[in-house]
Amino acid sequence: METLLRTPKAVLQARESKKGLNLVLEILIFAAIFLVCTIGETVFMLPAQIVLLAQNQLYLDAVGTGDVELISEAAVQAASADSFTIVSLFATSVMILLVILFCRFIQKRKLSSLGFVKKGCGKEYVTGILIGFGMFSAAVLLCIVTGSIRFTGSGTFAVSTFLLFTAGYMVQGMAEEVLCRGYFMVSVGRRYPMAAAVIANATAFAALHLLNPGIAPLAIVNLILFGIFASVCFIKTENIWMVGAIHSVWNLVQGNVYGIKVSGMQTQYTVLSASVTEGRELINGGAFGLEGGLAVTMVLLAGTAAFYFYKRKDGEAFG
Numbered sequence: 014m015e016t017l018l019r020t021p022k023a024v025l026q027a028r029e030s031k032k033g034l035n036l037v038l039e040i041l042i043f044a045a046i047f048l049v050c051t052i053g054e055t056v057f058m059l060p061a062q063i064v065l066l067a068q069n070q071l072y073l074d075a076v077g078t079g080d081v082e083l084i085s086e087a088a089v090q091a092a093s094a095d096s097f098t099i100v101s102l103f104a105t106s107v108m109i110l111l112v113i114l115f116c117r118f119i120q121k122r123k124l125s126s127l128g129f130v131k132k133g134c135g136k137e138y139v140t141g142i143l144i145g146f147g148m149f150s151a152a153v154l155l156c157i158v159t160g161s162i163r164f165t166g167s168g169t170f171a172v173s174t175f176l177l178f179t180a181g182y183m184v185q186g187m188a189e190e191v192l193c194r195g196y197f198m199v200s201v202g203r204r205y206p207m208a209a210a211v212i213a214n215a216t217a218f219a220a221l222h223l224l225n226p227g228i229a230p231l232a233i234v235n236l237i238l239f240g241i242f243a244s245v246c247f248i249k250t251e252n253i254w255m256v257g258a259i260h261s262v263w264n265l266v267q268g269n270v271y272g273i274k275v276s277g278m279q280t281q282y283t284v285l286s287a288s289v290t291e292g293r294e295l296i297n298g299g300a301f302g303l304e305g306g307l308a309v310t311m312v313l314l315a316g317t318a319a320f321y322f323y324k325r326k327d328g329e330a331f332g
Contacts (some may be wrong), residue, residue, distance in 0.1 A: 021248045022193070024210075026126040033204025036213065043217060045196050050192070054104040061100045066091060076085025086303050095174065095281050102181025105188035112196045120200070124177065127195035128253025137250060138263030141258025148312050150265050152208045153268030153271055155308040161293035162303075168272045168283030175282060178269045186261025187253070193218045193240065194247045194256060232265040235304050236276075238313040267303060311330035 024084040033039070047098065066072050075087035091097065116122040156162035202210035219236035219266045222228065248255040268275040272283035277300060298305030 023126045023128055023199050025200050027122050028203045030121040039201050050108040053107040057104045057107050058100050059309055065096055099177050099181050102185045103187045110190040112191050116196055118148055128250040134254045137252055137254035137259045141255035142262050145259035145262030146266055148316050149266050152303050152312045156297050159296050161290050161296035162287055165286045166290055168286040169199050170282055170284050171282050182261045182265040187257035190257045191251055195253050211244040222276055229305050232301040233307035235309050240312050242317045245317050249320050274293040276304055277301045284319050
């Protein structure tokens with residue numbers, strides 16, 4: 014039986030370009046790159062933030078009072094608006110660019126070593142969209158069956174806003190996959206066994222979400238499980254297209270289709286309006302959203318197993 018932890022072509026290509034570093038150094042470099050990306054995204058967002066704040070009456074009124082505390086509160090409230098969220102999603106394009114530049118010119122890696130393989134990229138991406146929608150919908154179904162969530166009707170839906178969220182999440186989901194799987198997992202895999210590379214990047218992925226609202230122990234476990242699932246998907250498909258699409262659609266459907274919190278963050282414009290059942294937080298995730306509950310745990314375990322065992326008729330890995 015083909016081992017789960019076989020070395021993918023991306024890692025083999027990266028090894029040919031440059032030898033891997035000590036794990037501690039890889040982690041420190043990853044942290045530095047994430048910090049640079051965060052700064053870059055902040056700079057990217059600044060002009061849009063200025064415009065949006067200038068149009069926010071609550072913020073303008075607070076500025077008029079001269080009360081620093083009131084201004085700060087108004088700015089925080091304005092930053093929770095969907096317009097700010099959309100801008101922040103598109104800002105993650107900076108992360109994709111900076112990571113690619115680092116891998117290309119510092120690590121001397123080809124784009125294919127990040128998973129950007131040309132062959133079948135469209136098919137892989139569309140397949141990922143379907144898988145992402147199906148997986149999260151399965152988690153929703155588990156919550157419905159167990160009475161952990163109920164839908165109260167339609168949400169506040171606007172086509173233009175939904176399309177902006179869709180495009181934004183296409184960027185954001187791919188950005189996190191480029192950072193954690195295409196760059197970090199492959200970098201660690203240059204020197205260490207794939208098991209170590211998978212655990213390292215899954216843990217790093219979870220760490221990126223530790224400051225999200227409503228974070229809890231089971232949510233952290235699920236974030237690590239998602240990182241492992243995404244790693245297995247990357248390894249088995251030998252590309253980043255499918256897992257990038259899965260990640261993007263996973264986030265989009267939970268927030269803007271089902272009206273559920275995305276890693277603790279709520280959006281206003283949704284197709285459906287959902288509410289979680291009190292006392293069933295172990296299943297529905299409570300304040301963090303479904304990603305903090307057992308419904309998602311079961312779906313991620315099943316999804317990981319499916320990618321591990323699935324083979325095409327020709328015996329090659331899925332994809």
